[in-house]
Amino acid sequence: MPHAQKSSRWWREPIMWLVLGGPAAVVVAGIATAAIALHGADPVIKADASKPPAVQARNHAATPQAKQ
Numbered sequence: 001m002p003h004a005q006k007s008s009r010w011w012r013e014p015i016m017w018l019v020l021g022g023p024a025a026v027v028v029a030g031i032a033t034a035a036i037a038l039h040g041a042d043p044v045i046k047a048d049a050s051k052p053p054a055v056q057a058r059n060h061a062a063t064p065q066a067k068q
Contacts, residue, residue, distance in 0.1 A: 010016050
């Protein structure tokens with residue numbers, strides 16, 4: 001072996017940051033997405049049990065609008 005390579009610490013290797021950077025970015029993005037989803041959750045709307053949602057929407061669409 002004519003030239004021995006000097007080994008360096010793992011955090012000084014650029015390829016290591018590429019290997020760890022992708023999964024780390026995904027974890028951070030997942031936590032941010034979960035925080036946004038939990039903080040801005042829509043309220044639960046009580047459904048009228050006597051009518052399915054399609055009938056409610058159809059009846060609402062067929063209701064005449066008042067002219068202003």
